[in-house]
Amino acid sequence: MKRFLSALLVVAAIVALSGQPARRRVSLLVTGGTVITQNAAHRILAPGALAIDGTDIVDVDTPAAISAKYQAAETIDARDQIVLPGLINTHTHAPMVMYRGLADDLALMDWLTKYIFPAEAKTVSPELVRVGTRLAAVEMIESGTTTFVDMYYFEEEIAKAAFEAGLRGVLGETIIQFPVADAKTPAEGLARAERFIKEYKDNGLIVPAVAPHALYTNDKATLAASAALARKYGVPIVIHFAETEDEVKTAREQYQMTPTAALESIGVLGETTIGAHGVWVNDADIAILKRTGTGVAHNPESNMKLASGAAPVTKYLAAGVKLGLGTDGAASNNDLDMFEAMRQASFLAKHATHDPTAVKAQDALDMATMGGARVIGMEKVLGSLEPGKRADLITVSMRSARQTPMYDPVSHLVYVTRGDDVRTTIVNGKVLMSDRRLRTLDREQVIADANRLAARVRDAVAPR
Amino acid sequence: MKRFLSALLVVAAIVALSGQPARRRVSLLVTGGTVITQNAAHRILAPGALAIDGTDIVDVDTPAAISAKYQAAETIDARDQIVLPGLINTHTHAPMVMYRGLADDLALMDWLTKYIFPAEAKTVSPELVRVGTRLAAVEMIESGTTTFVDMYYFEEEIAKAAFEAGLRGVLGETIIQFPVADAKTPAEGLARAERFIKEYKDNGLIVPAVAPHALYTNDKATLAASAALARKYGVPIVIHFAETEDEVKTAREQYQMTPTAALESIGVLGETTIGAHGVWVNDADIAILKRTGTGVAHNPESNMKLASGAAPVTKYLAAGVKLGLGTDGAASNNDLDMFEAMRQASFLAKHATHDPTAVKAQDALDMATMGGARVIGMEKVLGSLEPGKRADLITVSMRSARQTPMYDPVSHLVYVTRGDDVRTTIVNGKVLMSDRRLRTLDREQVIADANRLAARVRDAVAPR
Numbered sequence: 001m002k003r004f005l006s007a008l009l010v011v012a013a014i015v016a017l018s019g020q021p022a023r024r025r026v027s028l029l030v031t032g033g034t035v036i037t038q039n040a041a042h043r044i045l046a047p048g049a050l051a052i053d054g055t056d057i058v059d060v061d062t063p064a065a066i067s068a069k070y071q072a073a074e075t076i077d078a079r080d081q082i083v084l085p086g087l088i089n090t091h092t093h094a095p096m097v098m099y100r101g102l103a104d105d106l107a108l109m110d111w112l113t114k115y116i117f118p119a120e121a122k123t124v125s126p127e128l129v130r131v132g133t134r135l136a137a138v139e140m141i142e143s144g145t146t147t148f149v150d151m152y153y154f155e156e157e158i159a160k161a162a163f164e165a166g167l168r169g170v171l172g173e174t175i176i177q178f179p180v181a182d183a184k185t186p187a188e189g190l191a192r193a194e195r196f197i198k199e200y201k202d203n204g205l206i207v208p209a210v211a212p213h214a215l216y217t218n219d220k221a222t223l224a225a226s227a228a229l230a231r232k233y234g235v236p237i238v239i240h241f242a243e244t245e246d247e248v249k250t251a252r253e254q255y256q257m258t259p260t261a262a263l264e265s266i267g268v269l270g271e272t273t274i275g276a277h278g279v280w281v282n283d284a285d286i287a288i289l290k291r292t293g294t295g296v297a298h299n300p301e302s303n304m305k306l307a308s309g310a311a312p313v314t315k316y317l318a319a320g321v322k323l324g325l326g327t328d329g330a331a332s333n334n335d336l337d338m339f340e341a342m343r344q345a346s347f348l349a350k351h352a353t354h355d356p357t358a359v360k361a362q363d364a365l366d367m368a369t370m371g372g373a374r375v376i377g378m379e380k381v382l383g384s385l386e387p388g389k390r391a392d393l394i395t396v397s398m399r400s401a402r403q404t405p406m407y408d409p410v411s412h413l414v415y416v417t418r419g420d421d422v423r424t425t426i427v428n429g430k431v432l433m434s435d436r437r438l439r440t441l442d443r444e445q446v447i448a449d450a451n452r453l454a455a456r457v458r459d460a461v462a463p464r
Numbered sequence: 465m466k467r468f469l470s471a472l473l474v475v476a477a478i479v480a481l482s483g484q485p486a487r488r489r490v491s492l493l494v495t496g497g498t499v500i501t502q503n504a505a506h507r508i509l510a511p512g513a514l515a516i517d518g519t520d521i522v523d524v525d526t527p528a529a530i531s532a533k534y535q536a537a538e539t540i541d542a543r544d545q546i547v548l549p550g551l552i553n554t555h556t557h558a559p560m561v562m563y564r565g566l567a568d569d570l571a572l573m574d575w576l577t578k579y580i581f582p583a584e585a586k587t588v589s590p591e592l593v594r595v596g597t598r599l600a601a602v603e604m605i606e607s608g609t610t611t612f613v614d615m616y617y618f619e620e621e622i623a624k625a626a627f628e629a630g631l632r633g634v635l636g637e638t639i640i641q642f643p644v645a646d647a648k649t650p651a652e653g654l655a656r657a658e659r660f661i662k663e664y665k666d667n668g669l670i671v672p673a674v675a676p677h678a679l680y681t682n683d684k685a686t687l688a689a690s691a692a693l694a695r696k697y698g699v700p701i702v703i704h705f706a707e708t709e710d711e712v713k714t715a716r717e718q719y720q721m722t723p724t725a726a727l728e729s730i731g732v733l734g735e736t737t738i739g740a741h742g743v744w745v746n747d748a749d750i751a752i753l754k755r756t757g758t759g760v761a762h763n764p765e766s767n768m769k770l771a772s773g774a775a776p777v778t779k780y781l782a783a784g785v786k787l788g789l790g791t792d793g794a795a796s797n798n799d800l801d802m803f804e805a806m807r808q809a810s811f812l813a814k815h816a817t818h819d820p821t822a823v824k825a826q827d828a829l830d831m832a833t834m835g836g837a838r839v840i841g842m843e844k845v846l847g848s849l850e851p852g853k854r855a856d857l858i859t860v861s862m863r864s865a866r867q868t869p870m871y872d873p874v875s876h877l878v879y880v881t882r883g884d885d886v887r888t889t890i891v892n893g894k895v896l897m898s899d900r901r902l903r904t905l906d907r908e909q910v911i912a913d914a915n916r917l918a919a920r921v922r923d924a925v926a927p928r
Contacts, residue, residue: 097868104879307818309818407918416798
């Protein structure tokens with residue numbers, strides 16, 4: 001005790017002698033990188049620094065100003081790196097990493113009915129979902145995703161694995177008309193969803209959601225019941241919509257409406273609805289999405305690989321529809337790298353509109369950050385680096401040959417950066433990866449577990 | 465001498481006692497990986513091994529068979545890796561890495577006339593070309609490209625830098641109607657090209673070529689003179705063609721023909737011609753390309769980023785046109801990663817044809833290997849791992865989370881692998897990179913030199 005008091009006196013003396021005020025103690029500093037804040041003014045500090053305390057960003061300023069004002073238990077040196085908001089993946093099915101590359105280059109219905117559905121019927125289990133989510137978490141943390149929107153089975157296992165990994169998630173339990181691994185009927189699925197919502201509704205990282213799979217895989221009553229459940233608890237709805245041209249045909253036959261209009265008529269759309277794909281929409285549909293405040297998750301890689309079409313991204317942006325980016329599940333992509341999603345969003349929009357000025361690098365980065373935050377209704381706490389917001393951020397190396405020279409950091413983030421360039425991933429103020437070392441997951445164990453279960457998946461689809 | 469003889473006797477005794485014949489001494493073994501040979505039967509050895517002696521592959525077999533037959537000064541352990549032919553980039557402008565990200569998201573003519581041409585006019589020099597090529601060489605070696613087809617200015621500097629780096633190149637000196645950094649007139653360019661051809665025509669790595677820039681940037685006489693020069697020395701012609709819809713319009717006005725037909729009429733097409741882009745071709749044009757034996761370099765990323773259109777890849781493949789992949793220059797891509805080019809070739813073809821079965825993973829890999837070899841007329845010595853062919857090969861790690869699990873190595877190469885996964889790059893039997901350490905280039909020096917020159921480029925395009 002005496003020794004401690006002496007030390008304290010020495011510190012006080014040093015502060016007094018240096019003429020500087022005592023610095024505020026915070027939990028974490030990130031200093032020295034080019035800080036791309038993604039705030040409303042698109043402010044970039046080169047170099048910049050952040051002070052983080054607990055779960056929140058408390059200050060963004062120059063390195064000198066931050067070091068004068070704060071001291072922290074841990075400091076991350078981000079020199080030669082870009083510091084930016086963590087990327088928000090607005091549409092995926094995390095455990096489907098277990099099926100990546102299982103079957104490619106097939107027509108959508110062949111792919112689903114000959115490979116994915118049979119593989120899922122035989123192999124989806126709480127264990128596979130848990131192991132798959134851990135593998136997806138490794139991949140997401142390593143590639144700079146800090147928040148993901150999910151829809152799958154045994155979503156409570158996904159929530160548990162994501163929470164343990166430290167990732168933020170908007171996680172929707174699937175509601176679907178036919179029997180699936182975790183529910184024989186939609187009613188069973190809804191009951192499971194309600195239990196899941198109750199368990200997670202006050203969690204600081206996990207937002208539970210209801211995920212009616214799509215218009216064409218649920219009847220009207222199930223869709224309405226799903227929407228009612230979401231409204232009862234004030235949680236998001238996650239749904240696929242207007243992904244393929246076939247879906248438009250089916251909706252016209254069944255509802256005499258577009259998928260978008262049909263979903264609105266059933267009460268599925270709204271401020272807390274996250275609709276994935278939105279490829280086949282007309283101008284009236286876009287107006288519906290804007291009016292209802294529905295968020296759209298654009299998945300350029302999945303849409304290209306499955307030849308679904310090109311979502312009218314420039315029209316969405318012009319109309320002010322909430323627009324985020326997603327990777328979709330790894331069975332149809334085949335990875336969870338949001339840097340690829342940004343690049344593809346830009347490339348596909350330019351190609352589809354015959355306009356090289358469409359979806360500029362900055363637009364793609366906006367979609368992956370603030371856009372995603374708006375889609376999930378968390379724009380007040382996520383999507384940019386500003387005091388008072390949650391500390392969800394990443395640092396990205398810029399020292400590769402392919403990133404040399406660097407004239408424009410935003411161009412480089414979108415056009416030449418890979419998920420593997422991410423060095424640090426921080427969610428809710430907690431460092432999940434530092435200098436590419438994972439802190440919340442045992443990487444080798446996760447990969448070994450995934451490879452062990454993959455043998456079962458391989459057997460399940462093996463021709464007899 | 466006595467000691468040497470004793471040692472020899474001991475070795476002989478061991479061989480005699482073990483009952484095994486003496487193993488053939490070779491220069492290099494690569495053993496233990498999944499060997500994707502890309503031979504006509506698409507044979508895959510899992511695991512496999514290669515014996516390399518001097519510049520050539522002498523054997524491809526199981527690891528046990530190879531180790532029984534050969535001993536080598538150096539052995540590369542490729543366990544957990546895929547071994548495949550080095551990738552052939554059939555279209556780039558290597559030194560343009562110096563302009564990557566300098567200006568993006570612009571209409572083609574704005575991009576060229578406001579940024580690229582002014583930057584080139586003020587900064588292209590032998591030094592910039594040398595430094596830029598070294599930077600490009602680092603990037604290519606690190607991302608698994610072993611051969612590149614180039615078109616730029618001061619091509620002799622590119623040849624020198626590529627040769628020193630140990631890369632294989634088909635390198636075309638640019639012929640263009642207007643004054644450029646290395647030639648005031650096309651005649652000067654042709655004279656420079658002839659000197660370059662004479663200097664390099666018997667080089668084991670570098671194939672010199674004549675590169676008339678395009679139909680729309682050269683008059684008929686210059687194009688004919690370029691073709692004549694190439695024929696005189698039996699060297700390839702490298703040219704841009706049918707890249708944009710505007711180019712078709714211009715050709716119709718000037719020649720009352722498509723660009724492809726016009727180039728044929730001038731005598732530019734043929735078995736040794738490498739035409740880049742080929743986006744705007746009709747069925748008659750495709751027949752011309754097939755009949756003349758002209759090779760096509762497909763550049764999906766550049767075509768998407770500049771909104772040029774989608775080359776009819778499936779038609780080219782159906783017609784049997786020689787088809788390879790290219791990255792184009794890094795100013796319009798923005799990198800030289802051939803894994804991205806493969807992925808984009810598949811994605812873009814699926815999207816453009818509305819057919820998810822178009823350009824399967826295997827098709828994309830074929831284009832980047834044997835297809836590229838055919839385009840450059842080197843299919844007898846490059847493009848696959850077979851005894852008697854040149855030892856141009858790479859090993860690629862498959863241990864990342866995004867590559868887990870692995871059901872199909874070819875799917876993984878195309879859909880989830882990045883250039884950064886390449887561990888070993890071998891050209892002409894020489895190891896240019898081992899375990900990601902470069903052996904022929906001083907990486908830090910190359911990057912420092914590039915950053916130094918980049919400051920000049922930045923000044924050259926700075927608004928006044």
